[in-house]
Amino acid sequence: MKLILKIWRQASPKDEGGFQTYHLDDASQDMTFLELLDALNEKLIVEDQDPVAFEHDCREGICGSCAMMINGRPHGPGEETTTCQLNMKAFRDGDTIIVEPWRARAFPVIKDLVVDRSAFEKIMEAGGFVDVDVSAVPDANTYPVARRDAEEAFDAAECIGCGACVAACKNSSAMLFVAGKVSQYALLPQGQMEGLQRAWNMVAKMDELGFGSCTNTGACEAECPKGVSLAHIARLNRQFLKAGFKKVGEEKN
Amino acid sequence: MSISGIFLILFLIVHLTVNSMIVFDDSGALFNQAAHFMATDPIIGVIEPILAIGLIVHFLFASIITFKNQRKRDVNYAGLGRYKKLDAAAGSNWPSRNMYILGGLILIFLVIHLINFFWKMKFTGDPLLHTPTGLEGDVENAYNLVTTKFIEWKWLVGIYVVGALALGLHLYHGVWSAFQTLGWSNRKWRDIWNVIGLIITILFAGGFAFIPLFVMIQSMV
Numbered sequence: 001m002k003l004i005l006k007i008w009r010q011a012s013p014k015d016e017g018g019f020q021t022y023h024l025d026d027a028s029q030d031m032t033f034l035e036l037l038d039a040l041n042e043k044l045i046v047e048d049q050d051p052v053a054f055e056h057d058c059r060e061g062i063c064g065s066c067a068m069m070i071n072g073r074p075h076g077p078g079e080e081t082t083t084c085q086l087n088m089k090a091f092r093d094g095d096t097i098i099v100e101p102w103r104a105r106a107f108p109v110i111k112d113l114v115v116d117r118s119a120f121e122k123i124m125e126a127g128g129f130v131d132v133d134v135s136a137v138p139d140a141n142t143y144p145v146a147r148r149d150a151e152e153a154f155d156a157a158e159c160i161g162c163g164a165c166v167a168a169c170k171n172s173s174a175m176l177f178v179a180g181k182v183s184q185y186a187l188l189p190q191g192q193m194e195g196l197q198r199a200w201n202m203v204a205k206m207d208e209l210g211f212g213s214c215t216n217t218g219a220c221e222a223e224c225p226k227g228v229s230l231a232h233i234a235r236l237n238r239q240f241l242k243a244g245f246k247k248v249g250e251e252k253n
Numbered sequence: 254m255s256i257s258g259i260f261l262i263l264f265l266i267v268h269l270t271v272n273s274m275i276v277f278d279d280s281g282a283l284f285n286q287a288a289h290f291m292a293t294d295p296i297i298g299v300i301e302p303i304l305a306i307g308l309i310v311h312f313l314f315a316s317i318i319t320f321k322n323q324r325k326r327d328v329n330y331a332g333l334g335r336y337k338k339l340d341a342a343a344g345s346n347w348p349s350r351n352m353y354i355l356g357g358l359i360l361i362f363l364v365i366h367l368i369n370f371f372w373k374m375k376f377t378g379d380p381l382l383h384t385p386t387g388l389e390g391d392v393e394n395a396y397n398l399v400t401t402k403f404i405e406w407k408w409l410v411g412i413y414v415v416g417a418l419a420l421g422l423h424l425y426h427g428v429w430s431a432f433q434t435l436g437w438s439n440r441k442w443r444d445i446w447n448v449i450g451l452i453i454t455i456l457f458a459g460g461f462a463f464i465p466l467f468v469m470i471q472s473m474v
């Protein structure tokens with residue numbers, strides 16, 4: 001299968017960057033999208049050119065590192081798939097594929113398709129943890145959790161921190177990510193200690209780091225490879241408002 | 254945003270109810286009485302400035318949020334729009350992404366609307382208002398003013414239809430969005446709000462567009 005790839009090349013954060021066109025004549029429909037990029041890079045290396053920088057690790061949809069915009073969609077076409085899970089069967093012979101990095105002020109480009117997502121780490125540091133000791137696996141049923149809550153918390157915990165929600169959002173808001181991280185603790189007994197403060201601190205951090213505010217368009221949910229639901233954002237809003245009323249803001253430490 | 258929005262929806266319900274009297278009573282008596290009540294009742298007199306404040310708050314917050322959010326992405330995607338159905342925006346509906354534009358249309362409509370009717374009834378007056386209503390007391394003939402304008406100026410009817418459509422689309426996203434922002438939503442309620450939003454959309458877009466159309470068409474047949 002012959003493909004035309006238009007890929008964003010940017011040598012460094014300061015570099016202006018621009019699209020480069022590559023022709024790949026021996027692509028196979030059995031490849032994944034990352035394998036396609038591997039094939040391209042092998043070719044570039046043989047030709048003594050700089051290979052395309054992109055992030056990848058697990059290649060099975062659980063680490064969240066393979067972040068890129070493919071034809072205007074985070075992680076490309078297909079529902080609930082990451083780029084590494086994206087099969088080349090989604091494309092046809094002769095297609096032109098545009099590949100770009102996430103675009104958000106809070107995610108500056110480092111090189112080519114790699115963006116700096118450390119802003120997510122900083123949000124986690126602001127509240128994405130529990131203060132109780134959970135080192136050993138507790139005995140079953142020590143903490144009774146309703147099945148519905150367990151399911152809902154698990155749904156939220158599925159977030160792999162890929163940043164597709166930010167990339168898809170016209171406001172570059174990280175609400176779905178934050179909502180997932182808040183919800184996964186909010187419904188479980190282990191998360192009760194920090195309670196509302198978690199929601200408050202993480203949202204405050206998100207604002208501080210230059211993410212936009214949520215206007216409920218739902219683009220994040222549609223593009224999230226893990227199907228994290230907007231219902232978690234409603235829960236986050238609930239907790240945030242309650243925290244505001246009770247004035248449980250950030251404790252300066 | 255959400256609270257001022259819900260407040261404005263409550264106003265719209267009252268407004269549509271009063272206006273629908275134009276359709277239900279050809280003599281205009283019902284509408285004139287209602288308009289007279291709205292113009293003279295002291296409680297309405299108190300609510301009116303609150304309504305204006307609500308609208309200003311809604312507009313100011315919208316402007317701040319929109320301009321702040323616009324600055325959160327420096328470079329736009331090249332792949333967007335080129336693959337229409339595929340792009341990220343396809344996951345969200347058009348009104349939800351264009352609330353500020355729809356709001357702007359509504360604002361333009363509102364200015365035209367206020368100049369034509371509210372301003373005349375309240376301040377400058379109009380000879381049409383002083384035609385006999387057949388009602389007791391000093392009741393202005395608001396019915397006559399409204400229907401005459403819609404019959405004389407067909408383009409005005411067009412503006413009203415566009416205004417009603419913009420309002421409907423604005424509310425289609427606005428209703429569910431308001432409750433989501435207040436945290437009053439979950440998987441189940443999201444569907445319920447969406448249905449309520451759709452009903453409000455049809456009711457308001459249809460209702461506000463129907464009244465001028467009805468008046469115009471009635472005069473032609």
Ligand code: SF4
Nearest residue numbers: 159160162163165224
């Ligand atoms: S919420 Fe979804 S899209 Fe956002 S970071 Fe988590 S997995 Fe990625």
Ligand code: FES
Nearest residue numbers: 059063064066084
């Ligand atoms: S490489 Fe880990 S999710 Fe794609």
